[in-house]
Amino acid sequence: MEKNLWQQVQLVRQQSPLVHNITNYVVMNNTANALLAAGASPIMAHAKSEIREMINIAHSVVINIGTLDEYWSESMLMAAETANAIHKPWVLDPVGAGATSFRDQILHQLLQFHPTVIRGNASEIIALAKINTTVTKGVDSTAESNDAVEAAQILVQQYNTIVCISGETDIILSPTQTIQIKNGHSLMTKVTGLGCSASALAGAFIAVAEDKAAGIAAAMSLLGIAGELAVRESKGPGSLQVNLIDKLYNMTEEEFTSHLKIEKS
Amino acid sequence: MEKNLWQQVQLVRQQSPLVHNITNYVVMNNTANALLAAGASPIMAHAKSEIREMINIAHSVVINIGTLDEYWSESMLMAAETANAIHKPWVLDPVGAGATSFRDQILHQLLQFHPTVIRGNASEIIALAKINTTVTKGVDSTAESNDAVEAAQILVQQYNTIVCISGETDIILSPTQTIQIKNGHSLMTKVTGLGCSASALAGAFIAVAEDKAAGIAAAMSLLGIAGELAVRESKGPGSLQVNLIDKLYNMTEEEFTSHLKIEKS
Amino acid sequence: MEKNLWQQVQLVRQQSPLVHNITNYVVMNNTANALLAAGASPIMAHAKSEIREMINIAHSVVINIGTLDEYWSESMLMAAETANAIHKPWVLDPVGAGATSFRDQILHQLLQFHPTVIRGNASEIIALAKINTTVTKGVDSTAESNDAVEAAQILVQQYNTIVCISGETDIILSPTQTIQIKNGHSLMTKVTGLGCSASALAGAFIAVAEDKAAGIAAAMSLLGIAGELAVRESKGPGSLQVNLIDKLYNMTEEEFTSHLKIEKS
Numbered sequence A, B, C: 001m002e003k004n005l006w007q008q009v010q011l012v013r014q015q016s017p018l019v020h021n022i023t024n025y026v027v028m029n030n031t032a033n034a035l036l037a038a039g040a041s042p043i044m045a046h047a048k049s050e051i052r053e054m055i056n057i058a059h060s061v062v063i064n065i066g067t068l069d070e071y072w073s074e075s076m077l078m079a080a081e082t083a084n085a086i087h088k089p090w091v092l093d094p095v096g097a098g099a100t101s102f103r104d105q106i107l108h109q110l111l112q113f114h115p116t117v118i119r120g121n122a123s124e125i126i127a128l129a130k131i132n133t134t135v136t137k138g139v140d141s142t143a144e145s146n147d148a149v150e151a152a153q154i155l156v157q158q159y160n161t162i163v164c165i166s167g168e169t170d171i172i173l174s175p176t177q178t179i180q181i182k183n184g185h186s187l188m189t190k191v192t193g194l195g196c197s198a199s200a201l202a203g204a205f206i207a208v209a210e211d212k213a214a215g216i217a218a219a220m221s222l223l224g225i226a227g228e229l230a231v232r233e234s235k236g237p238g239s240l241q242v243n244l245i246d247k248l249y250n251m252t253e254e255e256f257t258s259h260l261k262i263e264k265s
Helices: A002-015 A028-038 A051-057 A070-085 A101-111 A122-131 A145-159 A186-190 A194-208 A212-232 A237-250 A253-259 B002-015 B028-038 B051-057 B070-085 B101-111 B122-131 B145-159 B186-190 B194-208 B212-231 B237-250 B253-259 C002-015 C028-038 C051-057 C070-085 C101-111 C122-131 C145-159 C186-190 C194-208 C212-231 C237-250 C253-259
Strands: A018-022 A041-044 A060-064 A090-093 A117-121 A162-166 A170-173 A178-181 A262-264 B018-022 B041-044 B060-064 B090-093 B117-121 B162-166 B170-173 B178-181 B262-264 C018-022 C041-044 C060-064 C090-093 C117-121 C162-166 C170-173 C178-181 C262-264
Touching: A002 A028, A002 A194, A002 A212, A002 A253, A018 A028, A018 A051, A018 A070, A018 A194, A028 A041, A028 A194, A028 A237, A028 C237, A051 A070, A060 A070, A060 A194, A070 A090, A070 A101, A090 A101, A090 A194, A101 A122, A117 A122, A117 A194, A117 A212, A122 A145, A122 A162, A145 A162, A145 A170, A162 A194, A162 A212, A170 A212, A178 A212, A186 A212, A186 A237, A194 A212, A212 A237, A212 A253, A237 B028, A237 B237, A237 C237, B002 B028, B002 B194, B002 B212, B002 B253, B018 B028, B018 B051, B018 B070, B018 B194, B028 B041, B028 B194, B028 B237, B051 B070, B060 B070, B060 B194, B070 B090, B070 B101, B090 B101, B090 B194, B101 B122, B117 B122, B117 B194, B117 B212, B122 B145, B122 B162, B145 B162, B145 B170, B162 B194, B162 B212, B170 B212, B178 B212, B186 B212, B186 B237, B194 B212, B212 B237, B212 B253, B237 C028, B237 C237, C002 C028, C002 C194, C002 C212, C002 C253, C018 C028, C018 C051, C018 C070, C018 C194, C028 C041, C028 C194, C028 C237, C051 C070, C060 C070, C060 C194, C070 C090, C070 C101, C090 C101, C090 C194, C101 C122, C117 C122, C117 C194, C117 C212, C122 C145, C122 C162, C145 C162, C145 C170, C162 C194, C162 C212, C170 C212, C178 C212, C186 C212, C186 C237, C194 C212, C212 C237, C212 C253
Parallel strands: A018 A041, A018 A060, A060 A090, A090 A117, A117 A162, B018 B041, B018 B060, B060 B090, B090 B117, B117 B162, C018 C041, C018 C060, C060 C090, C090 C117, C117 C162
Antiparallel strands: A162 A170, A170 A178, A178 A262, B162 B170, B170 B178, B178 B262, C162 C170, C170 C178, C178 C262
């Protein structure tokens, strides 16, 4: 598995997939830099007048609803519909799911276009499962990991998707397997948008990986290990943001395999 | 006073207030990182379909008109109206006041919802007072500090608000007191959006402070001292932006109290 | 020439021109910081309700279509029309030219307002020439430099503009001269938006330079040399982005003239 994950990292560097992002204003710069550092090619565009053409030339799509509004949500729906129709893998990052009824309504519509992957934190995954099921037992808003796993399983089953729950442990659930990644560092939660970078990297990796769940595991461990190593050279979240990009760029196989903490079941 | 201000810094770190920002595209990433580094929790959202719900869950609101347009200005007005109606403290950052009639018209409307604090540079405060008063004596566009103080006093009186004039000396005027903070460094003016970070931090501090003017003084001195200390380790404005976030995060009581330059009258 | 270019760098620092930017979300922060570091004063605003007033107070205008949509493209057209009408120099950065028909249609309209400079990479310049000419011989999509030069010559002739083709070698073509700048470093392509920073700096320099082509050459060499020197202190693209801003700010005449690699014909 370790060897396989490092091969995924190399595949992204070699193939440089074109990743189309409709993401939030806060993280666009960092997301683009994270993709470039990992070897991918970011596109950021959202105009309804061109979104279908853009999706057509991309290898994968990332939809992050962080700063959505009425216009952008229509773009996101067009992008998701197009990606689904022409079989481009796509990632849904349900930022702030459950916070407002507007978000939940757009998320409900987006889910109909079968995201290849859904990546969010425990609360978001729980909120997302609540939107889309009448089975609410065990799915409450306490955001404990076990609840999130149950919520994720509902989403996996209902949409035949892969769910990645980000946290101290990243849990990746597919219809056939569960992978746990225990990399990362708590200081990463003090840098805005690293969850969004995780979703963007997932987009790059599912563009090249045959085994999508393994691709997502590679993306999460790459970011987590880059974060761990970057923290060592950082005085706080400002320098961590910078050093993490450097480390995504110059991570070696030795660094990756010696720090990887993965469990599969 | 020194002890009191440091207590405010600790309050933000302990309570981690949820600060809702409708701010400009240029600074969103830095603003979010400054809030996280100081211990607060940023939200960035602007959709008219959800703005009221978002304000409802936030502890304070920051409205910064930097890159406003027709849609965003309607969001800002909804946010200000909601904040005022449900008694959430809110900050107005009148970026570019006086530059165009559109800005002045939106600012005029925003002022009707009684911002808890207005933070701007001398020119912006002078322009803002001009918009909203027929008393124009002493309020001209030369942007000298004394003129700004007179303009600030007009705004304080007319809207029962607190005004913070940023500059080499930050002057905070409330109906009952005047506080001067002499921290900061001239290199900070070469980093885009540190004024916007000041407004965002003011938002975090008025969410937790009972004495709002003292809270704003704590926010301004925290940013100013972080800037002074960060400059020492910086080779230019690029590294200053990074080091300042680090210093907001790891500032100690000793650093804060030994560098604080405050005068109250 | 070397002496002349350094004088342009000093002119920007002394005159601090007001550069109005309608640019993309991804790079706004970096672009503003690059302009500040070089000594210019950035404005970022796009509202149709104020764009004409803003252009009126600016010394130059930069239009970058990176994340355009229907609203923003109308703003861009108003800005270009105004700049052309009141003789403010303006830069067109045709990001993603040729990628979608929407982009090409907006670019076609923007070109009618005679940009002072067009700055793009080889593929973008080739795509742009294709949009606006029926002479397609030699202008294909292979993006080789020679093809881009031919495409640039067509644009120079047709719009009486200056074209700057960015790449390993920057080629600046005006109706009367060709300048080649061989500064820069390949790691710069791993930082998002340095091309956009190049366009923004071109905007600052044409605001102060009498010889616009020399001004653009100064902007490109300043950025290229800053990049070369910054790479030496960087561990990857994250730290390069930071160090490059520092170096734009503190570049000395000795550093500039000793590293400049320029050829004129």
